[in-house]
Amino acid sequence: MSDERKDVTPPPGDAGEDVTEEKHSEKTAAESSAASAGASAAGADAEEQAAKEKAAQAGGAAEAGEPAADAAPAEGAERPRRVETPEEKEARRAAARAARDAAKAQAAKEAAAQAGGAAEAGEPAADAAPAEGAERPRRVETPEEKEARRAAARAARDAAKAQAAKEAAAQAGGASEAGEPAADAAPAEGAERPRRVETPEEKEARRAAARAARDAAKAGAGGGAAGAAPAAKPEAPAAPKEPSPNQPLLDRLVAIIGERVGADAVEEAFLNERDADVPTVIVKPAHWRQTAEVLREHPELKLDYLRNVSGVDQETHLEVVYHLISFVLKQNYCFKVKTDRETPSVPSITPVWETANWNEREIFDLLGVDFPGHPDLRRIMMPDDWVGHPLRKDYQPIDPEV
Amino acid sequence: MIRTEELLLNVGPQHPSTHGVFRIVVKLDGEIIIEADPVMGYLHRGTEKLAEELTYTQIIPYTDRMDYVSAMTNNYVLVNAVEKLMQIEIPERAQFLRLIVMELQRIASHLVWWGTYLLDIGAMSPFLFAFRDREIIINLFNELCGARLTYNYMRVGGVKWDAPDGWLDKVRDFLPYMRKKLDEYDTLVSGNEIFLARIKGVGAYDADTAIQYGLSGANLRCTGVDWDLRKAQPYCIYDRFEFDVPLGRSGDCYDRYLIRLEEIRQSIRILEQALEQFPEGGETMGKAPRVLRAPEGEIYSAIESPRGEIGCYIVSRGKDKPYRLKFRRPSFVNLQILPKLLVGETMTNLITILGGIDIVVGEVDC
Amino acid sequence: MKGIFKGMGVTFKNMTSPKVTYAYPDVPLEMPDRFRGIQHFDPDKCIVCNLCAKVCPTDCITLTGKPNPDPEKRGKVIDTYDINFEICILCDLCTEVCPTEAIVMTNNFELASYSRDDLFKDKEWLTDNNTNVRQENNSAMPKGGAKKSAE
Numbered sequence: 001m002s003d004e005r006k007d008v009t010p011p012p013g014d015a016g017e018d019v020t021e022e023k024h025s026e027k028t029a030a031e032s033s034a035a036s037a038g039a040s041a042a043g044a045d046a047e048e049q050a051a052k053e054k055a056a057q058a059g060g061a062a063e064a065g066e067p068a069a070d071a072a073p074a075e076g077a078e079r080p081r082r083v084e085t086p087e088e089k090e091a092r093r094a095a096a097r098a099a100r101d102a103a104k105a106q107a108a109k110e111a112a113a114q115a116g117g118a119a120e121a122g123e124p125a126a127d128a129a130p131a132e133g134a135e136r137p138r139r140v141e142t143p144e145e146k147e148a149r150r151a152a153a154r155a156a157r158d159a160a161k162a163q164a165a166k167e168a169a170a171q172a173g174g175a176s177e178a179g180e181p182a183a184d185a186a187p188a189e190g191a192e193r194p195r196r197v198e199t200p201e202e203k204e205a206r207r208a209a210a211r212a213a214r215d216a217a218k219a220g221a222g223g224g225a226a227g228a229a230p231a232a233k234p235e236a237p238a239a240p241k242e243p244s245p246n247q248p249l250l251d252r253l254v255a256i257i258g259e260r261v262g263a264d265a266v267e268e269a270f271l272n273e274r275d276a277d278v279p280t281v282i283v284k285p286a287h288w289r290q291t292a293e294v295l296r297e298h299p300e301l302k303l304d305y306l307r308n309v310s311g312v313d314q315e316t317h318l319e320v321v322y323h324l325i326s327f328v329l330k331q332n333y334c335f336k337v338k339t340d341r342e343t344p345s346v347p348s349i350t351p352v353w354e355t356a357n358w359n360e361r362e363i364f365d366l367l368g369v370d371f372p373g374h375p376d377l378r379r380i381m382m383p384d385d386w387v388g389h390p391l392r393k394d395y396q397p398i399d400p401e402v
Numbered sequence: 403m404i405r406t407e408e409l410l411l412n413v414g415p416q417h418p419s420t421h422g423v424f425r426i427v428v429k430l431d432g433e434i435i436i437e438a439d440p441v442m443g444y445l446h447r448g449t450e451k452l453a454e455e456l457t458y459t460q461i462i463p464y465t466d467r468m469d470y471v472s473a474m475t476n477n478y479v480l481v482n483a484v485e486k487l488m489q490i491e492i493p494e495r496a497q498f499l500r501l502i503v504m505e506l507q508r509i510a511s512h513l514v515w516w517g518t519y520l521l522d523i524g525a526m527s528p529f530l531f532a533f534r535d536r537e538i539i540i541n542l543f544n545e546l547c548g549a550r551l552t553y554n555y556m557r558v559g560g561v562k563w564d565a566p567d568g569w570l571d572k573v574r575d576f577l578p579y580m581r582k583k584l585d586e587y588d589t590l591v592s593g594n595e596i597f598l599a600r601i602k603g604v605g606a607y608d609a610d611t612a613i614q615y616g617l618s619g620a621n622l623r624c625t626g627v628d629w630d631l632r633k634a635q636p637y638c639i640y641d642r643f644e645f646d647v648p649l650g651r652s653g654d655c656y657d658r659y660l661i662r663l664e665e666i667r668q669s670i671r672i673l674e675q676a677l678e679q680f681p682e683g684g685e686t687m688g689k690a691p692r693v694l695r696a697p698e699g700e701i702y703s704a705i706e707s708p709r710g711e712i713g714c715y716i717v718s719r720g721k722d723k724p725y726r727l728k729f730r731r732p733s734f735v736n737l738q739i740l741p742k743l744l745v746g747e748t749m750t751n752l753i754t755i756l757g758g759i760d761i762v763v764g765e766v767d768c
Numbered sequence: 769m770k771g772i773f774k775g776m777g778v779t780f781k782n783m784t785s786p787k788v789t790y791a792y793p794d795v796p797l798e799m800p801d802r803f804r805g806i807q808h809f810d811p812d813k814c815i816v817c818n819l820c821a822k823v824c825p826t827d828c829i830t831l832t833g834k835p836n837p838d839p840e841k842r843g844k845v846i847d848t849y850d851i852n853f854e855i856c857i858l859c860d861l862c863t864e865v866c867p868t869e870a871i872v873m874t875n876n877f878e879l880a881s882y883s884r885d886d887l888f889k890d891k892e893w894l895t896d897n898n899t900n901v902r903q904e905n906n907s908a909m910p911k912g913g914a915k916k917s918a919e
C-alpha cells in the first residue's frame with residue numbers, strides 16, 4: 001500500500017498548517033509513513049474537534065468517511081438535548097460520554113481509512129456499532145439507578161472501541177474479509193446487552209453483564225485482527241454472565257465492617273473491573289481509624305501489609321487511597337477515604353500500619369491533607385517554608401521561577 | 403566526673419555514603435545515636451506532578467530517572483500498568499526481552515549495591531570488581547537500546563528494539579562468567595572475619611516489624627517472610643521459570659547481604675531458562691494505538707524491583723495523560739525503618755545500616 | 769584469619785589479569801550503532817510536521833516552517849530548528865516519531881562546554897553534526913500504520 005497517492009487531511013490544530021495537503025511523487029516507504037503519521041495526528045485532533053463541535057468539519061476532506069462521520073457524532077452531540085425527563089446529571093453525563101466515544105471511534109476509523117487507503121471494507125460495519133452505542137443511553141429512561149446507566153455507557157464505549165480497533169487491525173492486516181462479519185456481530189451484541197437488563201436486578205448482575213459485553217467486544221476485536229472469524233463468533237454470545245469470584249469477598253468485607261464498625265461506615269463498595277476486580281470500599285473518614293484496626297485484626301481479613309497510600313485530587317474532593325494485602329490470606333483490597341477540599345482531614349492510620357507514616361507526610365506535603373493522630377506530621381519533600389501543595393490541580397507556584 | 407554532652411551531628415547531604423543527596427540529623431551521646439531524623443527531598447523533581455502533563459509514552463524516560471540504578475524495572479512498572487488498564491496484549495518475543503533485561507538489571511543493581519556497600523564499610527577492591535562486572539551488563543544494554551543508564555527501552559505494547567544480532571549470545575556467555583565471579587566474591591568477602599564482625603547482628607529486626615513498616619525486597623525476606631512478587635503475584639512471564647526465593651532468618655545486615663548475592667544466582671538461573679526458551683522470530687511491538695488513551699478507571703500494579711515492591715497507581719479519566727500517577731517507591735518505604743534501627747547504635751553502624759537497606763535517593767525523592 | 773588470606777588470594781590473582789579500563793579521553797570510545805548521542809538534522813527531509821516537538825517530554829525542540837519557495841510544490845519547508853541541550857534528555861522519542869527520518873541520532877556524545885549558551889544548538893549546527901549517524905532508526909513504531917521497518 002506504499003505507492004498510493006495520499007490525501008493527508010489537514011488537522012484543525014497547529015499540525016494542520018504544517019502537514020501538506022497532498023503528496024504525490026516519490027513512493028518511498030518513508031513517504032507513505034509520513035502520510036500515515038500525519039493522518040494519525042489528524043485523527044487525534046479531529047477526534048477532539050468532533051467531540052466538541054458538531055463533527056463534520058473536523059474530518060475535512062475524505063469523501064469516503066464523510067456521511068458516516070456526520071451521522072454518528074451529530075447524533076451523539078444532540079443527545080443530551082433530548083433527555084427531557086428529569087433524570088439526574090448522571091444520565092446526561094453517561095450519554096455524553098458514549099457520544100464522545102462513538103465520535104472518537106469514528107475519527108479513529110477515519111484516520112485508519114486514510115492511512116491504509118483501502119477503506120471500503122471497513123466502512124459499513126463501523127457505522128453500525130458506534131451509532132448503536134451513541135443511541136444507547138437515550139433508551140434508558142426508566143429510573144434505574146446510576147449503576148445501570150454507567151454500565152451501559154461503559155459497554156457502549158467498549159463496543160465502539162472494539163470497533164475502532166478492529167478497523168485498524170483489518171487495515172493493517174490487509175483487510176481480511178473473513179474477520180469482518182464476526183467482529184461486527186460481537187460488538188453490536190455487546191452494546192445491546194445492557195439494554196436488555198432492565199429488570200431491577202441488583203447491581204451485581206448488571207455489572208457482570210457489562211463485563212461480559214466488554215469481553216464479547218474484545219473477543220470480536222481479537223477475531224477481526226486475527227482473521228479467525230469462526231472461532232470468535234460462537235464465543236461472543238456464550239460469554240458467561242457469572243459474577244466475579246471476588247464478589248463474595250466484597251460482600252463479606254462490607255458485612256464485617258458493618259457489623260464491627262457501624263452500618264453507616266461504608267459509603268460505597270464495588271469491584272474495580274479495571275484492576276482485576278479488586279474489592280474496593282469507600283469508607284467514611286469518621287470511621288476510618290476504627291475500620292483500619294478491624295481490617296488488620298479480623299481473622300477473615302488479616303490485612304497486615306499496607307502496600308501503598310496515594311492521595312488524589314479529584315477536584316470536587318480529595319481522596320486518600322490505600323492498597324492493602326494480607327500475607328496470610330494473599331488477598332488484595334483497596335480502600336478509599338474521601339474528604340472535602342477546604343479542610344481536608346483523614347484520621348491517621350500510622351498507629352495501625354507504620355508504613356503510613358511517611359506516606360501520610362508526603363500526602364500532607366503535596367496535597368495538604370491533614371492526618372489527625374499522626375505522630376510527626378510535617379513536610380517531607382518540599383522545604384518547610386514552602387507555600388501551597390503542589391499536587392493540587394489548582395496549584396499555582398508563588399514564585400514561578402523556582 | 404566525666405560527663406557526656408548531647409551532640410547534634412549533620413550527616414550529609416553530600417556525604418559519599420548517603421548514596422545521593424540525603425541527609426540524616428543525628429543526636430549523639432558520645433558515640434551512641436539517641437535520635438535520628440532523615441531529611442530528604444533534595445532530589446525531589448516532582449515526577450508525579452510532571453507526569454500529569456505528559457502522555458504515557460513521554461513518562462517512560464522520566465521513570466528511568468527515579469531508580470537510576472534499575473531503570474528497566476521502572477520502565478516495566480509503568481508500561482505494565484498502562485497495558486493492564488488498556489488491555490493490550492504483549493507479543494511473546496517482547497515478553498522474553500523484557501524479562502531478560504529486567505533480570506540483567508537485577509544483577510547489575512545488586513552488583514552496584516554489593517560494591518558500594520563494601521566501599522561504605524571500608525573495603526575498596528570489591529567496588530572495583532563489582533563495577534568491572536557490571537560494566538559488561540551496561541555495555542549489553544548500550545548495544546540493545548543505546549544508553550547506559552537511562553534506557554527508555556520499553557513501550558506500551560512491547561519494547562523499542564529487538565535484540566541485535568549476536569546480542570543473546572553475548573548474554574549467554576556472560577552468565578557462566580558471572581557465576582564464576584560470584585564464587586570469587588564469596589571467597590573475597592563473605593567469609594572475611596573483619597567484614598563479619600562489622601555486619602553480623604547489626605540492624606536486626608523481626609518479621610512483624612518488617613511487615614508493620616511495609617518493607618519489601620531483601621529487607622523483608624531477610625526476616626524469613628516469603629514474599630517475592632515474581633512468585634506471589636507473577637507478572638510478565640515469571641511463572642514459566644523455576645527459581646528460588648532466598649530467605650534469611652535473623653533479619654540483620656548479613657542476611658540481607660547473603661540474600662542479595664543469592665538473588666544474583668537465581669537471576670542467572672532465570673536468564674538461562676529464558677535464553678533456552680527464547681522464541682524464534684516474532685514481533686517486538688504489539689497492537690498498541692498510536693495515541694494511548696487509557697480508559698477511565700484506576701489501577702495499582704506492582705512488580706518486584708531489585709529494591710522491593712515498586713508499584714504504580716494510575717487514575718485515568720480517559721485522556722492520553724494520566725489524571726494522577728503515583729509511584730510506590732520501595733526505597734522510600736524501606737527507609738522509614740531507619741530512625742528506628744539507628745537508635746542505640748554507634749555512629750559507625752549508621753552507614754552499615756543505611757547501606758544495608760539499599761536505597762537510591764532518586765527513588766526516595768521521586 | 770583464613771578468610772583474609774583467601775581474600776588476598778583473589779586480589780593477587782587479579783593482579784595478573786588483563787586490564788579492563790578504557791583509556792577514554794586519549795582513545796575515543798566506540799559506541800554501538802544504537803547509541804543515543806546528539807541528534808543530526810537533515811533539513812531537506814523535514815516536512816515540518818511538528819511531531820518531534822510535540823512528543824518531546826522536556827519541550828526542548830522548537831521549530832518553525834515557511835512556505836515552500838518552489839511555487840510548483842505545496843507544503844512547507846523548515847525555517848529554524850533548535851534543540852536546547854540544557855534540557856534535552858536524549859530519550860530518542862523525537863527520532864522515533866519522525867516519519868521521514870529527518871532527525872536521527874548520532875554516536876557523538878561530547879557536549880561539555882564552558883557556557884550554557886553553547887548548549888543551544890540551531891539548525892546549521894545540527895546539520896553539520898553528520899558523523900557517526902545511526903543506521904537503524906524508528907523501530908518502535910506501533911504496528912498498524914503503513915510504516916514498514918526501516919531496515
